[in-house]
Amino acid sequence: MLRFIKDLISHILKGTTIYYVWLVILFALILNGLIAYSQQLQHGLIVTNMRDQVSWGFYISNFTFLVGVAAAAVLLVIPAYLYNFKPIKEIVLFGEMIAVTALIMCILFIVVDMGRPQYAWHIFLAPNFPSSLLVWDVIALNGYLVINLTAVIYVLYRAAHGKAYSMSIMWPIVLLSIPWAISIHTVTAFLYNGLSSRPFWNASIVAPRFIASALCSGPALMILIFQVARKLSKIDVTDTAIFKIAELIAYAMAVNLYLFGAEIFKEFYSGSVHLAPMKYLFFGLHGHNVLVPFSWTALACNLTAFALFINPKTRKKFFLLNIACVLIIIGVYIEKGMGLIIPGFVPDTLGEIYDYLPSALEINLSAGIWAIGALFYTFMIKTAIPIYEGELTLLPKGTTPEPRSHH
Amino acid sequence: MKRRDFLKGATSVAVALGLEGIALPAKDAKASVWEEFFQKYFREMNQAEKDAVVKRLEADYKKRFGKDIKVSTKGPLPNVLYGYGLDLSRCIGCRRCVYACVTENNLSRNPQIEYITVLRFKNGEKWVDDLEEAEKYYNPEVVPEPEHFYMPVQCQQCERPACTKVCPTKATWKEPDGIVVVDYNWCIGCRYCMAACPYGARKFNWGAPTIPVEQINPNTHYLGNRPKHKGCVEKCTFCIQRVRENPGRYPACVEICPVGARKFGNLLDEKSEIRMLIETKRVFRLKESLNTNPKFYYFFSL
Secondary structure (H helix, E strand, C coil), X not given: CHHHHHHHHHHHHCCCHHHHHHHHHHHHHHHHHHHHHHHHHHHCHHHCCCCCCCCCCHHHHHHHHHHHHHHCCHHHHHHHHHCCCHHHHCCHHHHHHHXXXXXXXXXXXXXXXXXXXXXXXXXXXXXXXXXXXXXXXXXXXXXXXXXXXXXXXXXXXXHHCCCCCCXXXXXXXXXXXXXXXXXXXXXXXXXXXXXXXCCCCCCCCHHHHHHHHHHHHHHHHHHHHHHHHHHHCCCCCCHHHHHHHHHHHHHHHHHHHHHHHHHHHHHHHHCCHHHHHHHHHHCCECCECCCHHHHHHHHHHHHHHHHHHHCHHHHCCHHHHHHHHHHHHHHHHHHCCHHHHHHHCCCCCCCCCCCCCXXXXXXXXXXXXXXXXXXXXXXXHHHHHHHHCCCXXXXXXXXXXXXXXXX | CCHHHHHHHHHHHHHHHHHCCCCCCCCCCHHHHHHHHCXXXXXXXXXXXXXXXXXXXXXHHHHHHCCCCEEECCCCCCCCCEEEEEECCCCCCCCHHHHHHHHHCCCCCCCCCCCCEEEEEECCCCCCCCHHHCECCXXXXXXXXXXXXXXXXXXXXXXXXXXXXXXXXXXXXXXXXCCEEECCCCCCCCCHHHHHCCCCCCEECCCCCCCCHHHCCCEEECCCCCCCCCCCEECCCCCHHHHCCCXXXXXXXXXXXXXXXXXXEECCCCCCHHHHHHHHCEEECCCHHHCCCCCEEEEECC
16 A cells, blocks of 8 residues: 555656646646635635626636536546447546546635635535525535546546456446536526526526536547547547547537527517626627627637537547637637626626626636646546556556456 | 745735634634634524623624624514615605615725615616616716606515525525524625625625724624624615614614605504505515515605
């Protein structure tokens, strides 16, 4: 065991120059974020640009986007286990690790958004269940974290002992994780959706659109990470697996754009007073238009990416595929982040328009959380791959691991 | 970044992660810091526990402001359901209610918190359902301005409040006398209630609240106008510290209104002025389509 821990640490410490540069950048960002957070704790959330009119901002936007990323692991779990699609089964573990990372970041974004985080435990002493969707979300997100963490730890534990995982243990985890992934989306969408005071959110299309767009951005992120991982390590990610994921993204984006069109039609054709937030988002309202360039960027990104993904010829060229992935991540990050949260508050319930863009401190703090996520994932991958490949093992020295079924 | 700034940042992280937000001198205050941290949920306290909390709060306030501040935990009066009437024919938009409320309720002056928002509308503009044409920052030499009218908005004390429904910790609830209150010490500052409230009635302490010591109102209620802390949500309570007295006093905004546009009373008392108004005037409530059932009635006397 001691040897295992020592090996583990040496695996984390070993790396190329690029790896060290990467770590230095991440640590710098984390430190920068910590300093920002300490200022926020000292002075209160007044250091952000949020105010009573727009009472949730960049933190909750990032949170919302990351819930989508977390749930997207299901796009690997379904073909891997339900359809026993070998190329994806090889890499499903790394998808689950993305889910774990995204969930940890989600929790961090919620914590930094709280006015009195040191009292967060009150939620366990007097949970407003089932009335408050926030309590539902705490259960959904933490549950999903536990499920994915269990899957990851179990598979790696077996691998460290030179054994393949047993499906009789994986099945219940898988069967639980699929509906749970859908539920973390749905519950998070309902969190906004259920508020009749906010017409922009109070539309039935919010939850379905939420799922559709998440199944684009999460997998796109995975495609990029897998390519980096297979370059820098021995992990075997086949082109077949990547192209399969790309194909699934194409369908998800088709659904997302269709639902978006349905929403646009309803709002603009009926043209009721509830159109105001949508107008604010795409055209500006009474001369206020800070979100307009972002919204059109998002739409342009999504449409271009869709064109690249839907055509098998373009999505199978890595250069174009990667461009499409980046575009989709940018597009959905805007659309499911600021583009979803801010118009919920503009105009506010008394008709005031408060132009919100994050303060430098909010951006620094958020970058810190992203860096924590990236660092966590880097370390996970750095140790998981050698375990998976049998280099890092709990077996006594000199024993050869028995052949694993998935190889 | 300068090294000194960095060190400052680093130590403040340590301090902040430890006993964040508790602005009390360290030595003798230690016990009360932990008492505050582990304070129970108000609705689960018995009277003795409430008394202990009051004692601690009063000592804290004494230390903070150098003044004796009374904190009451008086419960609701029997057979009372408070209702409010606002005469839009009379309101002249002078905002005296806003300022009286700030002083009465010990609201933070900087950052500025106000429970009442007075909206100004131009005659003939849309206003009941769509508030987009409302002007909140009007600032003329004299009021009322010609061709304009005013509509003050504050907590509507809904019978079916959207805000209490969403609170994850039950830190806000509707009292038996109909007042929606917040246990500021139980609130975690997630601001979900602010997203849910259709009337912009909830205010967040974005920074540490400040009140000029000489202007502090020393007669406070635990669920009402006691000094608040940074990071919690607060709201209008119909001046719970006044209306629960026996005999009850009017909320500060009712008392100050120079034109008598504000009415207040017991909805369960058939002979009350508020009941008379509801039964004889044309009343309406804000955003009735949302089914929040406010106990705040707008009406026209003329």
